[in-house]
Amino acid sequence: MKRRSHSEQHHGKRPRFPGAAASTSPQDEMEDKTPSNPRELTQNPLKKIWMPCKNGLPEKHISQRKVCMTNCPTLIVTVGLPARGKTYISKKLTRYLNWIGVPTREFNVGQYRREFVKIYKSFEFFRPDNEEGLKIRRQCASAALNDVRQYLTEEGGQVAVFDATNTTRERRETIVQFAEQNGFKVFFVESVCEDPDVIQENIVQVKLGSPDYTNCNTDEAVEDFLKRIKCYENSYETLDEVLDRDLSYIKIMDVGQRFLVNRVLDHIQSRIVYYLMNIHITPRSIYLCRHGESELNVNGRIGGDSGLTPRGKAFGKKLSQFIQTQGISDLKVWTSQMKRTIQTAEALDVPYEQWKVLNEIDAGVCEEMMYEEIQDHYPLEFALRDQDKYRYRYPKGESYEDLVQRLEPVIMELERQENVLVVCHQAVMRCLLAYFLDKTAEELPYLKCPLHTVLKLTPVAYGCKVESISLNVDAVNTHRERPENVEVSRMSKEALLTVPAHQ
Amino acid sequence: MMRGCSRTRLTQNQGTAVCMTNCPTLIVTVGLPARGKTYISKKLTRYLNWIGVPTREFNVGQYRREFVKIYKSFEFFRPDNEEGLKIRRQCASAALNDVRQYLTEEGGQVAVFDATNTTRERRETIVQFAEQNGFKVFFVESVCEDPDVIQENIVQVKLGSPDYTNCNTDEAVEDFLKRIKCYENSYETLDEVLDRDLSYIKIMDVGQRFLVNRVLDHIQSRIVYYLMNIHITPRSIYLCRHGESELNVNGRIGGDSGLTPRGKAFGKKLSQFIQTQGISDLKVWTSQMKRTIQTAEALDVPYEQWKVLNEIDAGVCEEMMYEEIQDHYPLEFALRDQDKYRYRYPKGESYEDLVQRLEPVIMELERQENVLVVCHQAVMRCLLAYFLDKTAEELPYLKCPLHTVLKLTPVAYGCKVESISLNVDAVNTHRERPENVNIHRTTQDALHTVPPHV
Numbered sequence: 042m043k044r045r046s047h048s049e050q051h052h053g054k055r056p057r058f059p060g061a062a063a064s065t066s067p068q069d070e071m072e073d074k075t076p077s078n079p080r081e082l083t084q085n086p087l088k089k090i091w092m093p094c095k096n097g098l099p100e101k102h103i104s105q106r107k108v109c110m111t112n113c114p115t116l117i118v119t120v121g122l123p124a125r126g127k128t129y130i131s132k133k134l135t136r137y138l139n140w141i142g143v144p145t146r147e148f149n150v151g152q153y154r155r156e157f158v159k160i161y162k163s164f165e166f167f168r169p170d171n172e173e174g175l176k177i178r179r180q181c182a183s184a185a186l187n188d189v190r191q192y193l194t195e196e197g198g199q200v201a202v203f204d205a206t207n208t209t210r211e212r213r214e215t216i217v218q219f220a221e222q223n224g225f226k227v228f229f230v231e232s233v234c235e236d237p238d239v240i241q242e243n244i245v246q247v248k249l250g251s252p253d254y255t256n257c258n259t260d261e262a263v264e265d266f267l268k269r270i271k272c273y274e275n276s277y278e279t280l281d282e283v284l285d286r287d288l289s290y291i292k293i294m295d296v297g298q299r300f301l302v303n304r305v306l307d308h309i310q311s312r313i314v315y316y317l318m319n320i321h322i323t324p325r326s327i328y329l330c331r332h333g334e335s336e337l338n339v340n341g342r343i344g345g346d347s348g349l350t351p352r353g354k355a356f357g358k359k360l361s362q363f364i365q366t367q368g369i370s371d372l373k374v375w376t377s378q379m380k381r382t383i384q385t386a387e388a389l390d391v392p393y394e395q396w397k398v399l400n401e402i403d404a405g406v407c408e409e410m411m412y413e414e415i416q417d418h419y420p421l422e423f424a425l426r427d428q429d430k431y432r433y434r435y436p437k438g439e440s441y442e443d444l445v446q447r448l449e450p451v452i453m454e455l456e457r458q459e460n461v462l463v464v465c466h467q468a469v470m471r472c473l474l475a476y477f478l479d480k481t482a483e484e485l486p487y488l489k490c491p492l493h494t495v496l497k498l499t500p501v502a503y504g505c506k507v508e509s510i511s512l513n514v515d516a517v518n519t520h521r522e523r524p525e526n527v528e529v530s531r532m533s534k535e536a537l538l539t540v541p542a543h544q
Numbered sequence: 545m546m547r548g549c550s551r552t553r554l555t556q557n558q559g560t561a562v563c564m565t566n567c568p569t570l571i572v573t574v575g576l577p578a579r580g581k582t583y584i585s586k587k588l589t590r591y592l593n594w595i596g597v598p599t600r601e602f603n604v605g606q607y608r609r610e611f612v613k614i615y616k617s618f619e620f621f622r623p624d625n626e627e628g629l630k631i632r633r634q635c636a637s638a639a640l641n642d643v644r645q646y647l648t649e650e651g652g653q654v655a656v657f658d659a660t661n662t663t664r665e666r667r668e669t670i671v672q673f674a675e676q677n678g679f680k681v682f683f684v685e686s687v688c689e690d691p692d693v694i695q696e697n698i699v700q701v702k703l704g705s706p707d708y709t710n711c712n713t714d715e716a717v718e719d720f721l722k723r724i725k726c727y728e729n730s731y732e733t734l735d736e737v738l739d740r741d742l743s744y745i746k747i748m749d750v751g752q753r754f755l756v757n758r759v760l761d762h763i764q765s766r767i768v769y770y771l772m773n774i775h776i777t778p779r780s781i782y783l784c785r786h787g788e789s790e791l792n793v794n795g796r797i798g799g800d801s802g803l804t805p806r807g808k809a810f811g812k813k814l815s816q817f818i819q820t821q822g823i824s825d826l827k828v829w830t831s832q833m834k835r836t837i838q839t840a841e842a843l844d845v846p847y848e849q850w851k852v853l854n855e856i857d858a859g860v861c862e863e864m865m866y867e868e869i870q871d872h873y874p875l876e877f878a879l880r881d882q883d884k885y886r887y888r889y890p891k892g893e894s895y896e897d898l899v900q901r902l903e904p905v906i907m908e909l910e911r912q913e914n915v916l917v918v919c920h921q922a923v924m925r926c927l928l929a930y931f932l933d934k935t936a937e938e939l940p941y942l943k944c945p946l947h948t949v950l951k952l953t954p955v956a957y958g959c960k961v962e963s964i965s966l967n968v969d970a971v972n973t974h975r976e977r978p979e980n981v982n983i984h985r986t987t988q989d990a991l992h993t994v995p996p997h998v
Contacts, residue, residue, distance in 0.1 A: 090832060303752070
């Protein structure tokens with residue numbers, strides 16, 4: 042089975058008809074298909090999806106709904122003065138959309154400018170009377186829009202985030218026309234903020250480290266950047282309730298304290314608005330760990346609902362000590378509804394909440410089996426899983442792809458919260474980690490999440506700092522690497538080559 | 545179990561996904577008459593209750609109607625009518641008193657205080673009331689100046705109001721428009737500057753535009769999301785189950801079997817029915833189980849598969865007959881009859897779990913217009929309970945027979961439901977709650993209500 046790249050994976054699934062799954066097509070209309078003979082169904086062996094077939098072969102790639110996004114691609118356009126968080130929002134939104142399965146890419150015009158104008162001299166480049174500068178900036182914006190068009194029309198992209206100041210109505214109108222010509226929907230995201238502390242913090246966090254200022258000291262950089270902002274201020278035309286009443290947009294004011302939302306057109310825009318209204322920039326840390334070592338772990342068995350081994354319990358105690366040394370005010374603790382995570386949280390002696398959606402991936406008919414047994418009873422399934430571990434669904438069970446959908450409310454609530462410790466499971470933790478560290482669908486199922494190790498995630502600049510803290514309690518290894526041979530015809534030995542040792 | 549979690553107020557929410565809020569929330573509507581406040585209040589209340597947040601609405605107009613038995617005319621609402629003002633203030637107080645009781649003594653989590661609340665003074669009174677009692681306040685204002693919308697509003701819900709039972713249409717409309725005028729001069733809309741410390745959402749022009757200020761917690765965030773997704777465009781939602789399946793006929797639950805010949809016949813009838821309905825742009829959704837997909841295939845239109853529409857997972861009881869469940873798991877079978885909503889099959893799900901999993905479907909149904917959902921018995925019961933405002937106790941026993949389509953059309957404050965049987969015979973899969981739900985009951989008592997099967 043061909044491995045598809047992240048951006049390709051949805052190509053065939055993108056609905057081509059207004060709000061519809063591609064279960065029929067214009068070609069079908071021309072066939073002699075009488076309604077009295079509905080098509081036979083076959084179940085796709087990888088994802089266990091029922092699809093119509095002819096002579097036993099699948100006919101059309103039906104769009105199974107994770108999220109039905111939109112019929113046409115969406116162009117998200119940021120608006121705002123420098124240091125208002127546009128790039129922060131762009132990157133975060135891109136990460137979120139990709140994680141929930143919407144192929145998204147950001148296009149930062151500043152980056153195009155940096156590639157064009159190799160060396161940044163000073164704010165003078167941005168002066169509104171600098172003809173040369175204006176010309177270059179316009180060219181960069183055009184180049185970026187050109188790449189946007191290519192991404193959305195030829196590379197299977199669903200959403201493009203056009204990250205630039207876009208502070209004049211004229212510039213925005215150009216973009217709207219570009220979108221109309223290409224059949225893209227436009228959604229503006231404006232960030233308005235006049236709090237000098239927030240702007241200062243912004244500059245310190247992300248501008249000082251910018252390639253533009255590698256050869257400046259802090260004070261010089263800050264001074265230059267403030268002058269840069271000034272260059273935009275006179276011509277800044279904020280999105281207006283009256284003048285821009287026909288546009289679709291969200292105006293974020295004062296770092297999320299207030300929002301103005303206009304003409305949300307479809308599902309994806311609604312989700313974007315919901316997401317943007319839930320994120321915040323208050324410093325905090327998210328701790329992810331698995332339950333302590335369980336009885337089934339030790340026996341090399343997957344799934345189930347077993348209790349902790351003595352070492353697993355020891356981890357619980359170490360975890361409690363670790364949490365206390367972290368000195369976190371108001372730490373929320375979340376577990377799944379499986380015994381092993383709850384037992385682990387109990388050792389912390391603090392209140393915790395149980396989430397069913399944090400339960401481990403359902404291995405269906407393979408629940409409580411050892412990999413050796415899966416190979417023995419279901420060698421085909423075992424091979425398919427190795428071929429595409431992200432999309433593979435266990436018979437009567439789930440796939441990583443399903444897990445991500447089920448975990449989306451957890452991510453949304455994590456965004457809302459501040460300090461949280463999530464005690465969960467291997468596959469679940471991989472999914473959550475992939476969101477924070479922007480991992481692809483291919484990387485996600487192989488992320489290393491060993492037992493008895495806490496990952497501390499702290500948002501910093503545009504991303505996430507991750508510290509891995511092993512609590513020094515031995516545990517069995519449960520990480521199975523992708524073997525070399527993933528062919529259906531492979532031998533047992535090859536299939537089991539990477540199974541970690543167990544009792 | 546969970547210790548010390550301040551959220552134990554939600555007695556039935558043990559183990560449910562999210563801790564809603566630490567303290568109760570008071571939602572306060574704001575707006576001139578005929579701006580949809582009661583529509584929003586009722587809908588929001590229905591949604592919150594369905595997702596498991598105990599919510600009740602308190603309509604001050606209702607208190608007024610109980611106090612002033614007979615409504616004479618708009619004169620009652622004149623701003624210079626001292627008597628009227630006094631009565632209205634008393635009614636608001638009485639309602640707030642009931643709010644306090646509901647939130648502090650009756651286990652309520654959210655109260656919706658539905659009144660015009662058009663002056664800053666009145667709102668300030670409410671804010672103080674909330675502060676004294678430890679409630680969070682969230683304002684929901686509806687602003688609309690489109691005369692067509694207001695007219696339609698009056699026709700849809702005011703003409704039928706108890707206030708106007710003895711008037712003809714023209715009289716009622718004329719009086720009501722004068723009633724609105726009584727409020728206009730003193731109307732102080734929520735202001736970006738003056739009210740910057742309040743938490744609120746201002747809905748403008750029936751959802752075209754929103755101003756959202758200081759969303760404080762999860763429940764407010766969910767409320768905002770919901771309010772931003774609902775609309776009032778007329779449409780219908782069609783709910784039905786898959787055609788009769790092989791396992792159905794054998795009295796077995798769950799599984800992933802295909803349709804019987806009668807089930808396939810239903811598919812054809814469904815196709816004809818849909819065509820006669822003449823719906824433009826009908827969306828069709830199915831689960832990812834073979835039987836719903838087979839049914840949709842017969843419609844010969846595009847459809848979308850949703851995994852979250854799959855039937856309730858019966859865990860270890862999958863593909864069993866009720867007789868076998870009684871045989872192998874008599875305790876489980878009795879527990880299920882004792883509390884069918886909360887009961888979770890071993891390694892399976894409960895109706896309560898189903899509701900949580902179906903919430904995104906409801907949200908998307910709210911966004912959409914004409915939709916046909918081809919699903920399953922337990923799933924359909926959950927969706928139906930949302931539209932028809934059924935309690936957790938009623939939900940698992942709602943009748944959703946095979947080969948019957950339910951057409952739901954929003955009307956006034958609720959939902960009209962038409963049940964259309966497509967006249968294709970099918971086995972009955974509805975098991976009523978037996979009289980004896982005691983764990984020591986006899987097998988005969990347990991199986992008393994099992995519908996006949998092959």
